[in-house]
Amino acid sequence: MKIYDLIGIGFGPSNIALAITLEEQKQSGYGIESFFIEKQPNFAWHANMLLDNAHMQVSFLKDLATMRNPSSHFTFINYLHQKNRLQDFINLKTFFPSRHEFNDYLTWAASHFDHCCAYGEEVIEVLPEKRGDEVALLRIRSRNREQVVHERLTRNLVISIGGQPRIPESFAPLKGDPRVFHSNNYLKEIKHHPHAKKIAVVGGGQSAAEIFMDLHHRYEKDKAQVDLIMRARAIKPSDDSPFVNEIFNTDFTDYVFNSSDQQRTEILNEFWHTNYAAPDLVLIEQIFNVFYRQKVAGIERHRFLRRHEVKQAVSQNDGIQFVLHDLNTEQDRTATYDAVVLATGYNRDYHKLLLAPIMPYFRDMQVDRQYRLNSVAQFKPSVFLQGACESSHGLSDTLLSVTAVRTHEIAQALINTSNQTTSAQLKRAMPSAFAY
Ligand SMILES: Cc1cc2nc3c(=O)[nH]c(=O)nc-3n(C[C@H](O)[C@H](O)[C@H](O)COP(=O)(O)OP(=O)(O)OC[C@H]3O[C@@H](n4cnc5c(N)ncnc54)[C@H](O)[C@@H]3O)c2cc1C
Ligand SMILES: NC(=O)c1ccc[n+]([C@@H]2O[C@H](COP(=O)([O-])OP(=O)(O)OC[C@H]3O[C@@H](n4cnc5c(N)ncnc54)[C@H](OP(=O)(O)O)[C@@H]3O)[C@@H](O)[C@H]2O)c1
CATH class of the missing domain: 3.50.50.60 (FAD/NAD(P)-binding domain)
Structure with a gap:
């Protein structure tokens, strides 16, 4: 051979x-x-x-x-x-x-x-x-x-x-359910749900933000509701200002590699949001604009469920039922979706x-x-x-x-x-x- x-x-x-x-x-x-x-x-x-x-x-x-x-x-x-x-x-x-x-x-x-x-x-x-x-x-x-x-x-x-797609534990029992898919499969899967009326997007990173805007336009005619569900208090922008961006310079790799374990952890934590759970500012402004226009019109089409965690997700005939835990009030409520996009990052x-x-x-x-x-x-x-x-x-x-x-x-x-x-x-x- x-x-x-x-x-x-x-x-x-x-x-x-x-x-x-x-x-x-x-x-x-x-x-x-x-x-x-x-x-x-x-x-x-x-x-x-x-x-x-x-x-x-x-x-x-x-x-x-x-x-x-x-x-x-x-x-x-x-x-x-x-x-x-x-x-x-x-x-x-x-x-x-x-x-x-x-x-x-x-x-x-x-x-x-x-x-x-x-x-x-x-x-x-x-x-x-x-x-x-x-x-x-x-x-x-x-x-x-x-x-x-x-x-x-x-x-x-x-x-x-x-x-590889990161699937939150609460969604593990739904493996194989075509109504639940990761952002990694978004375009392939969403076309199977042309008549969805309620869609959940879980996550607050670039993928979640892009998918939210895509769904907003994709279902414009049918006015499907999109719930953007995230644990964070706000969608924070990725910082690509010049001094911060130096962490992506090639010589910074030497600096990180030669640092102590503790220093490396500190560097990763300090700059985590330059990449993760951090959409572009322009995109965040577009999303804010969508919610603002809803307020002007007095019609709530989409919901921004910040500080919410999906405690449980159950497959039912009429949709995927979430038990949503409000991390601010510690209260639970349910919501049912025709399709669920997990924009929950990668392992x-x-x-x-x-x-x-x-x-x-x-x-x-x-x-x-x-x-x-x-x-x-x-x-x-x-x-x-x-x-x-x-x-x-x-x-x-x-x-x-x-x-x-x-x-x-x-x-x-x-x-x-x-x-x-x-x-x-x-x-x-x-x-x-x-x-x-
Ligand atoms: C939607 C999206 C947009 C992004 N945009 C940017 C960006 O604008 N700028 C940026 O810097 N980074 C971006 N990233 C980060 C991304 O990781 C890099 O852009 C880049 O794709 C990394 O290249 P890679 O070859 O390491 O990994 P990948 O691009 O993920 O390629 C890995 C390849 O390995 C193949 N593969 C996996 N397992 C096996 C196996 N067992 N056998 C054979 N083949 C296998 C996969 O099919 C894939 O083609 C983005 C990531 C995502 C998810
Ligand atoms: N146009 C582009 O160039 C483009 C497009 C898409 C993606 N990307 C890149 O791809 C990479 C990944 O981005 P991404 O948005 O897919 O992933 P990400 O940045 O890792 O964000 C994952 C999101 O999912 C949430 N999450 C993770 N586990 C969860 C759980 N168990 N329950 C609830 N929420 C959970 C995280 O919330 P917490 O913060 O609460 O953990 C976070 O908001 C980044 O490098 C990004 O820049 C680029």
Whole structure:
């Protein structure tokens, strides 16, 4: 069986950026043969949240390449140039393209790597390949939609699988009920509820805010009621003012990583709301405006249920019944909904399940500065994590902010790895897979 130098699980922005970095390393003479496995049938960037008016939350300059190599073929600016839109984009006068356009940019970038990415396969397991006492390689098992299992061997692994929907405990019994779905599936699911009269949106982050406005417009004609339910006292805006935004600079990663555990926790807590439970101010103003206009009209269509928690959610024939707990008054009341959107964020620990068979070889689940899990001496492969290192590397880890630079750090680690170097040197003259 063929042995790859590197297999990447997932082909979202993090691993596309890594594929680009490795491709550009080839020009400098380092040939690391990589392959990526993506469970979606084709590239799509959070496809079910591609809402009409949604915009990027970081500058387009924090694209897949610019921060590492501004002269790369894969910059957003070159994408615009290739698509003959550079001048039009300049006239837009924005740093924040629509999510539709950035998805198109990412799709364009990903399309350069069709020869080294298997779409429509979900990685289900990572197994050790032993040579004597040592784990020399990893066997990556994936399953396609026809339930056929594929196996591939690799010297190193990078897991970049993004987040998995966080479902609050009170909704666990409703798993499988088509009336309850996570924001991650919003566009796919909401179209099955064209006649909904009452809809709940749980959460107070960017996803909840965008979905609230989408529902407001989507059901304009039928005047469906949307309840925005959150535990917080207010919807607080994400702070992207310049001094605060410095926490997303690439050198801040060194500062966070080199801080003590206590300092790191303090930094994460202090800046938590730059990213989490923090919609853009403009969006918050739009929502406020909707409620204000209701007051002017004297008609209560939607409700803003702040300081409310869903204590219980029960499936009934006529809808999903909530027991809503008012955290201010400590009183409970019920409400029934035709559809429920859980905009309750994401967990980022699924890699532990994938790595379960090789868990004994990791000293802890901590990573070094180059995102590589600390392992015991007889475990030879390097296993890197992208997007699951927030606690050690800071709040930029789940975002696009440092992606381009992070992939350079991982590529350097790969090149420096002793079992890798031999293979990389052998292929020093390996030509690039494509010309551009
Ligand atoms: C709606 C939304 C909008 C966002 N907008 C921004 C923004 O504007 N700016 C910003 O900086 N960040 C934004 N983010 C944060 C987001 O995490 C990053 O933009 C970016 O998507 C991270 O890239 P990634 O490749 O690490 O993860 P993802 O984009 O999540 O990609 C992971 C990929 O791995 C695949 N995968 C998962 N499990 C498996 C498996 N077992 N086998 C095979 N494939 C698998 C998934 O299908 C997916 O394609 C947004 C997040 C969301 C949810
Ligand atoms: N256009 C865009 O660029 C765009 C769009 C969407 C998302 N994003 C990004 O995607 C990431 C995730 O954003 P998100 O809005 O999906 O998630 P999020 O910011 O993590 O917000 C999750 C929300 O759900 C609430 N919540 C979590 N668990 C809960 C529970 N058990 N019960 C009740 N409420 C609960 C949280 O409330 P508490 O605070 O009370 O815990 C919070 O309000 C962010 O990086 C965001 O910037 C970007």
